[in-house]
Amino acid sequence: MSFAFSAKPLRTLRLKSLQDMPDFSNVIPPHIRKLVETDQSKPLKQSRSAAKPIALNLNENPFGPSPLALKALKSAIEEVHRYPEIHALDLHEEIAAFHGVQPEQVLITAGATEFLCIIARVLLASGLNAVTSARSFIVYKLATQVTEGKLIEVRTRDNGYDLDAIGAAINADTRIVFISNPNNPTGTLLTAEEIDLFAKTLPDHVLLVLDEAYGDFAAAFAKQRHVNYSHALDYVRADRNIIILKTFSKAHGLAGLRVGYGIGPARLISVFAQARSIFSVSSVAQAAALAALHDAAHIRTAAQNNSEQADVVSSALERLGYEIPITWANFIFCDVGTNAAGFAESLQSHGVVVQPLGMWGAPNAIRISIGTPEQNHLFLKAFEAVVQSVRS
Ligand SMILES: Cc1ncc(COP(=O)(O)O)c(C=O)c1O
Known part of the structure; x- marks a missing residue:
């Protein structure tokens, strides 16, 4: 009895063809539909890459996990x-x-x-x-x-x-x-x-x-x-x-x-x-x-390096003529005075990934995570090379 009863509704549920399918987007709430239509979900650049660039884009701990x-x-x-x-x-x-x-x-x-x-x-x-x-x-x-x-x-x-x-x-x-x-x-x-x-x-x-x-x-x-x-x-x-x-x-x-x-x-x-x-x-x-x-020691190492290196990176950028707001975090905000996406791409071609801030409403600014002294040195070298090519 129960078999016969349950088989029927299943059969009637089957759709005749794809054209008979109702447009599912009609049942999606308008604020979500708008998001899909304006798709802003470009993934942020991740630190992994075949060439292993120096990842200074997501404010991670440069010394790795605790x-x-x-x-x-x-x-x-x-x-x-x-x-x-x-x-x-x-x-x-x-x-x-x-x-x-x-x-x-x-x-x-x-x-x-x-x-x-x-x-x-x-x-x-x-x-x-x-x-x-x-x-x-x-x-x-x-x-x-x-x-x-x-x-x-x-x-x-x-x-x-x-x-x-x-x-x-x-x-x-x-x-x-x-x-x-x-x-x-x-x-x-x-x-x-x-x-x-x-x-x-x-x-x-x-x-x-x-x-x-x-x-x-x-x-x-x-x-x-x-x-x-x-x-x-x-x-x-x-x-x-x-x-x-x-x-x-x-x-x-x-x-x-x-x-x-x-x-x-x-x-x-x-x-x-x-x-x-x-x-x-x-x-x-x-x-x-x-x-x-x-792991207080690990946190202390990261924070101490960060305090020292924030000064090193900020001062070097200031010497190159950039105005750097004093940072209280593990990154630096820098208005590069030109299209930041292009600037970041040039930096990437020198092996350093930073975050361009167009999506944040600052199309001429980048955010640079503060790394280890070696990473920061390489970043500053790459930055100088990009600045020279922008200015020449
Ligand atoms: C201000 C701020 N809050 C929260 C987070 C999120 O951290 P979580 O990785 O715990 O989601 C971040 C990560 O970048 C952040 O910058």
């Missing part, structure tokens, strides 16, 4: 037939203890990028908006454009965030303010005092997303330059509407493994946790991150 993480990875690899621990409990506890917060105030995701996408998906809808600055982290745009919400990008001030302009752009429909501190790609910093003043003005219907992906580098510069970098964890402890984002992709050297996390009040974390992709943080990523969290 050695402690590598060791942990090697033993975790034996267990990859098992699913990862679904809530990454051990890593949650370690991260919480590391920052002096509760495990319920932490959510681990597949890179800070996954957290950004979750925030946009959960909080934005038609008629609502998020506010950020022009020339900031490209994922704020990518994460919001797949929602029906809108991203408002205010003008920059001195190559960085203009908090007055952000404040003025916030309205009753604003749900998120994204702040990259330091800012990618310009490298500028907002001090703890500036963020304090700004945070006080935020209405209750707005979530402040403080993206501290480059926090380890900024903290090292801040110590050296006698500036207060961040005390954002105090906002979490005071139960403010804030999510602080961190990542293992930069100073810890684990970009390829995709692990990041957000810290915020438990009442907010529990909401965003509902929208996390199931099993998005792999078992090997969890094991490596756990080890890297405590």
Whole structure:
């Protein structure tokens, strides 16, 4: 009986020909259709290539992964037939203890990028908006454009965030303010005092997303330059509407493994946790991150090299006549005064990959990650050669 019953609807479901197929694009929401039509999804240039150029385009750790993480990875690899621990409990506890917060105030995701996408998906809808600055982290745009919400990008001030302009752009429909501190790609910093003043003005219907992906580098510069970098964890402890984002992709050297996390009040974390992709943080990523969290030596090496080499590279570029904003991160923003895509291509022909910033609204600027002393030396040689050919 049941066989006869189930066979019938199957047969009637079969389409007569391809022409009878309804146009599926009619059921795709218009904001997604627009993305497909204007396809901006050109992949970013990756560091891998047959000729192994020097990759200074994605702000990775030039010293490679944390050695402690590598060791942990090697033993975790034996267990990859098992699913990862679904809530990454051990890593949650370690991260919480590391920052002096509760495990319920932490959510681990597949890179800070996954957290950004979750925030946009959960909080934005038609008629609502998020506010950020022009020339900031490209994922704020990518994460919001797949929602029906809108991203408002205010003008920059001195190559960085203009908090007055952000404040003025916030309205009753604003749900998120994204702040990259330091800012990618310009490298500028907002001090703890500036963020304090700004945070006080935020209405209750707005979530402040403080993206501290480059926090380890900024903290090292801040110590050296006698500036207060961040005390954002105090906002979490005071139960403010804030999510602080961190990542293992930069100073810890684990970009390829995709692990990041957000810290915020438990009442907010529990909401965003509902929208996390199931099993998005792999078992090997969890094991490596756990080890890297405590690899203070590796982080110190990266941050120290970065502070010293930022000066070396910036001064060399300034001597060549370029104006370089002081960086607080592991990269340098440089307006090359000519088409940056072409300039970057010429650099690539000299074996160095940098990021041209056309997509960031800066068609004449490049972003150069700070490498090891040897890499920076080779970059500067290549840069000089390109400048000479541009100027001659
Ligand atoms: C400002 C900023 N936030 C977040 C990230 C994302 O890091 P993840 O690799 O953890 O997704 C990056 C990566 O470049 C970044 O520049």
